[in-house]
Amino acid sequence: MKNINITRKISQGMYVLTTNGGGCIVDAVSQVSAGDNPLIAVSVMKKNYTNELLKKNDKFALSVIGKEVNPEIIKTFGFNSMRDINKFENTQVREVDGLKVINDSLGYMVCEIIDSIDNETHTLFIGKLIEADIFKEEKEEMTYAYYQEHKEELLKVTTEKGKTAWVCIVCGYVYYGEELPEDFKCPICGVDRTNFKKKE
Numbered sequence: 001m002k003n004i005n006i007t008r009k010i011s012q013g014m015y016v017l018t019t020n021g022g023g024c025i026v027d028a029v030s031q032v033s034a035g036d037n038p039l040i041a042v043s044v045m046k047k048n049y050t051n052e053l054l055k056k057n058d059k060f061a062l063s064v065i066g067k068e069v070n071p072e073i074i075k076t077f078g079f080n081s082m083r084d085i086n087k088f089e090n091t092q093v094r095e096v097d098g099l100k101v102i103n104d105s106l107g108y109m110v111c112e113i114i115d116s117i118d119n120e121t122h123t124l125f126i127g128k129l130i131e132a133d134i135f136k137e138e139k140e141e142m143t144y145a146y147y148q149e150h151k152e153e154l155l156k157v158t159t160e161k162g163k164t165a166w167v168c169i170v171c172g173y174v175y176y177g178e179e180l181p182e183d184f185k186c187p188i189c190g191v192d193r194t195n196f197k198k199k200e
């Protein structure tokens with residue numbers, strides 16, 4: 001492939017994907033049909049706890065993240081696993097159809113899972129929209145491109161002084177060490193070592 005980075009030009013949004021028992025940040029969401037109950041697909045990494053949960057559940061919700069979201073939501077849901085922390089402990093939510101949706105969002109979509117497709121690393125869950133609402137009509141959604149452009153200030157990536165750090169330009173994960181291992185892959189978002197920027 002001459003340059004796979006062209007895939008970054010596919011426009012995507014930012015969402016909190018929730019299901020019974022957990023949830024995580026996703027950008028890999030797409031509307032795949034129209035009508036009163038459109039189909040919405042979301043791709044979830046197999047290593048994520050949310051993937052395990054979705055396989056046991058029949059519904060998911062997507063809360064749409066706005067540009068003015070409290071960045072703690074992105075940090076809590078995007079850089080932690082529900083295996084380790086209770087992401088809902090400090091997050092205000094409301095219950096819709098038995099699922100938690102994020103109050104600090106522009107609105108939500110609840111989908112009934114009708115199919116799923118697995119590859120080696122991800123599962124594509126396909127859902128039929130069954131409930132939706134708008135909380136903040138006039139506010140702008142955060143796109144994945146906006147997140148990429150502003151993530152340093154949003155996430156305030158700080159590295160420890162006196163240590164050589166490598167920061168993932170995709171998700172902000174920090175690796176400490178003089179050199180990145182040859183076959184290094186970001187443990188959070190999976191990109192390879194060419195996506196890390198050195199900070200001294």
Ligand SMILES: Cc1cc2nc3c(=O)[nH]c(=O)nc-3n(C[C@H](O)[C@H](O)[C@H](O)COP(=O)(O)O)c2cc1C
Nearest residue numbers: 024025026027028044045048049050078080081082
């Ligand atoms: C900006 C951003 C976008 C992400 N997009 C996805 C995505 O589309 N699919 C996915 O499976 N994980 C995505 N992630 C990673 C998960 O949110 C992350 O691995 C999370 O910690 C998983 O939590 P869990 O183990 O509780 O499911 C994204 C993270 C960030 C910060």
